[in-house]
Amino acid sequence: MVYITSWDEFVERSIQLFRADPQSSRYVMKYRHCDGKLVLKVTDNRECLKFKTDQAQDARKMEKLNNIFFTLMTRGPDVDISEVSGKEQSEVQPTKKGRGRKQ
Amino acid sequence: MVGSLAQPTHLPPYFKLRKVSSKSAREREREPSLFAFAMVLLQPDPFLNELTSMYERTTERGSVWVTLKRSSMKSKAKRNKMTSAGETIEYRCLVRATDGKKTISTVLSAKDHLRFQASYATILKAHMSALKKRERRDKKKAGDGQTKQEDLKKPPKKSSS
Secondary structure (H helix, E strand, C coil): CEECCCHHHHHHHHHHHHHHCCCCCEEEEEEECCCCEEEEEEECCCCEEEEEECEHHHHHHHHHHHHHHHHHHHHCCCCCHHHCCCCCCCCCCCCCCCCCCCC | CCCCCCCCCCCCCCCCCCCCCCCCHHHHHHCCHHHHCCCEEECHHHHHHHHHHHHHHCCCCCCEEEEEEEECCCCHHHHHHHHHHCCCCCCEEEEEEECCCCEEEEEECHHHHHHHHHHHHHHHHHHCCCCECCCCCCCCCCCHHHHHHHHHHCCCCCCCC
16 A cells, blocks of 8 residues: 655546546545544555545645546546646646636 | 356445345345445435435544446446447446445436535535644644644655756
8 A cells, every 4th residue: 555645646646547547446535533534545456546644634635636536537537637726737728617717 | 156146347346246036035134244235326416415424423433435436337248349339338437435334326427527526525524524724833842743744744855866
């Protein structure tokens, strides 16, 4: 089990992992209220990336990641996720269809 | 017995399907665990309600796991048939939640997911209250919480030159 310390690294690698094998990759979230711990896992049954935290700020970041994964999974792995509040940094494109953005 | 059934590919291995029909009703009664592993497939809204109660039930003890996976909800054979026939397979997002005892699930399509995403985020925000808030002021205080925080904020950049 690889625990990654940097959030951005976790996000980037897990998106890559998903894009490489969308059929068998899954994103798991485990929350324990009694311990105040949150663990995220992304795996394709060969490689596993995990992120553990007890910080509220990471929960907010995780929500953005949830949105990314929802989009990737429902629309397909090739979808441009810079629409999802620009978490992807490699595909910096002007967001024309920003969700909830009034232009 | 297990090998004769087509195992669902989108479920983790511990959710193995077992043939219940070959057993008598009395035998089935003696094995309540089989039904505990039943995968309850719900519509998105009832799923969210159940998820909320799951979070409420596990405040003192226990964990909640939520899994997101892309799935077409069709068996491998059907999928292969569809690709060879030239039909596009519609993929959806399978969301599962469990508290270790009970499992619920729902399937989202592209049009469902936006609405679900919003409600799901609200539920999470409301229930993940046990996580620590940021406290940058007390840096020198004795405690692992603070040092862990600093490590998270400033990842050591030991890049090899």
